[in-house]
Amino acid sequence: MPQIQFEIKRFNELSAAELYNLLQLRAEVFIVEQNCVYQDIDGKDYKALHLIGTYEGKIVAYSRLFKAGDYFDNASIxxxxxxxxxxxxxxxxxxxxxxxxxxxxxxxxxxxxxxxQLYLQKFYESNGFVAVSDTYLEDDIPHIEMLKS
Incomplete structure (x- = not known):
């Protein structure tokens, strides 16, 4: 049975099709599904490493990875x-x-x-993160800062 495959690429290593598909996935979830109108293309994609999860040739998972100082004082996902x-x-x-x-x-x-996102706090805690802030709004969605050390 096929499993998800992960690959990390720098921005300049992404093909046009990969970039289109990962931006489409982000828009589907973060803008349409969550009904949150905000600027997803924020200029930080150039600095990030792009973690792409594919299944049967389709991008089905994604995240950005940042070195310390590019987003937070620490490295970030x-x-x-x-x-x-x-x-x-x-x-x-x-x-x-x-x-x-x-x-x-x-x-x-x-x-x-x-x-x-606050509703995912327990999910991230199960992956070794701990809450280090009070709840705050980011793009009108409750968030919490979390740390893994």
């Missing part, structure tokens, strides 16, 4: 997303673990800060 039709496969944990491993490999650190 953001734009964590699984396509709605594939969430039943429970690949979210695999995606986060691949992100943690990618940061360790590429940025030589285990200290990672994230801005997590």
């Amino acid at each position: 953001g734009r964590v997303v699984i396509a709605a039709n594939y969430r039943y496969k429970k690949w979210g944990h695999s995606l986060v673990q691949a992100g943690i491993a990618g940061i360790e490999k590429h940025f030589n650190t285990t200290r990672i800060t994230i801005s997590a």
